[in-house]
Amino acid sequence: MKHFKLFLIFILVLIVNSVSAQSTFDKWPAIKEFHEVMSATFHPAEEGNLAPIKSRSEEMMNQAAQLLKSAIPVEFRTDKILAAAQKLQLKSKGLHRLVQSQATDDEILKSITDLHNTFHEIVGLCSEEKK
Numbered sequence: 001m002k003h004f005k006l007f008l009i010f011i012l013v014l015i016v017n018s019v020s021a022q023s024t025f026d027k028w029p030a031i032k033e034f035h036e037v038m039s040a041t042f043h044p045a046e047e048g049n050l051a052p053i054k055s056r057s058e059e060m061m062n063q064a065a066q067l068l069k070s071a072i073p074v075e076f077r078t079d080k081i082l083a084a085a086q087k088l089q090l091k092s093k094g095l096h097r098l099v100q101s102q103a104t105d106d107e108i109l110k111s112i113t114d115l116h117n118t119f120h121e122i123v124g125l126c127s128e129e130k131k
Contacts, residue, residue: 024126030070031122034063034088042116050105053112057092057099060115064092076126084122091115 025032037060041053053060068085095111103111 024076024123027073028070028076028126030063030067030072031126034060034067034119037063038116038119042112045109045112050108053095053108054099057096061089061092061096064089078125081122081125084118084125088115088118088122091118 025035037056041056041060044050044052064085068082068089072081072085091111092115095108095115098108098111
């Protein structure tokens with residue numbers, strides 16, 4: 001019974017976070033567009049398929065740049081979110097440079113994982129701002 005309660009709590013937290021992310025994406029279309037590229041490249045990379053990120057690293061970099069140029073909703077225009085978005089842009093440039101220089105798969109995987117973590121940092125900060 002104890003495990004079942006923990007499972008239900010976990011599911012509830014997962015649903016709440018999912019709803020928060022969806023509303024963030026609805027309010028800030030540029031982060032949704034970045035997420036589409038991130039999702040299509042990171043998840044295959046996790047499974048050892050780096051072809052998507054190798055072919056789309058420039059697109060990822062451009063989407064990260066567009067994120068900063070986009071109309072950021074007022075509630076997300078905080079110093080922390082803007083700093084994280086700038087970090088995302090710099091890390092995406094670094095990832096693209098790695099791909100261009102034909103870095104090792106391990107280096108590329110480490111870079112896209114770091115970029116993915118930064119993306120989730122932004123989404124988390126956006127969720128905090130809505131509270």
